[in-house]
Amino acid sequence: MLRNQVHRIIVGELETNCYLLWDRRDSALIIDPGAEGEKIEDEIISLALEPAAVILTHGHYDHIGAANFIAEAFSIPIFADEDEMEMLKNPEKNFSAFVGEPVVINANLLNRDVLKKLNIHLRLMKLPGHTRGSIGLLDEKFLICGDVVFAGGGIGRTDLPDANPYDLADSIEKILQLPDDIVIMPGHGGRSYIKKEREIWQQGVKMLREDLF
Ligand SMILES: [Zn+2]
Numbered sequence: 001m002l003r004n005q006v007h008r009i010i011v012g013e014l015e016t017n018c019y020l021l022w023d024r025r026d027s028a029l030i031i032d033p034g035a036e037g038e039k040i041e042d043e044i045i046s047l048a049l050e051p052a053a054v055i056l057t058h059g060h061y062d063h064i065g066a067a068n069f070i071a072e073a074f075s076i077p078i079f080a081d082e083d084e085m086e087m088l089k090n091p092e093k094n095f096s097a098f099v100g101e102p103v104v105i106n107a108n109l110l111n112r113d114v115l116k117k118l119n120i121h122l123r124l125m126k127l128p129g130h131t132r133g134s135i136g137l138l139d140e141k142f143l144i145c146g147d148v149v150f151a152g153g154g155i156g157r158t159d160l161p162d163a164n165p166y167d168l169a170d171s172i173e174k175i176l177q178l179p180d181d182i183v184i185m186p187g188h189g190g191r192s193y194i195k196k197e198r199e200i201w202q203q204g205v206k207m208l209r210e211d212l213f
Pocket of ligand 1: 058060130147
């Protein structure tokens with residue numbers, strides 16, 4: 001059986017992790033092409049990948065900046081969660097309006113059937129909190145989770161539009177229930193393991209909840 005492979009490209013000023021994911025080279029996913037479209041395009045070509053779709057973990061500008069460029073370069077659709085559509089269409093909500101060229105993304109609805117059609121074996125996890133429509137992509141070995149959690153006990157910001165700290169706490173708890181050896185691949189910074197991070201995160205969630213009351 002083929003296994004999903006993942007290649008990380010660090011892009012933009014905020015050093016966003018753009019992930020190329022594939023089990024077959026002719027149906028690769030480009031996850032969070034946040035900036036530096038040409039650099040991403042070069043990597044796709046040098047790995048001999050044929051992209052099938054762009055998938056966005058959430059709508060913040062640093063994760064979507066090169067999405068239209070990549071979608072056009074390879075004539076592929078962009079997918080995101082239904083609860084993220086509003087942010088993707090609103091440059092003030094996705095913050096692109098404040099940092100440079102306003103970005104508007106016309107994304108298609110991401111759901112289980114879409115992943116099936118794309119021939120990718122991934123489970124879709126709804127992980128709201130950092131934004132309303134944040135999602136994770138779960139494999140038997142890894143979780144790509146956008147800005148929900150970071151290695152070293154970091155958790156996503158909840159001071160931005162459409163964020164909700166209660167939802168974020170629930171989403172983190174959902175992640176903590178995954179098997180010990182799942183590799184966490186966040187939207188910024190290095191990777192980690194569930195087991196390694198669980199203790200730190202439990203402490204973090206506790207502090208987050210204490211802050212709320
Ligand atoms: Zn974000």
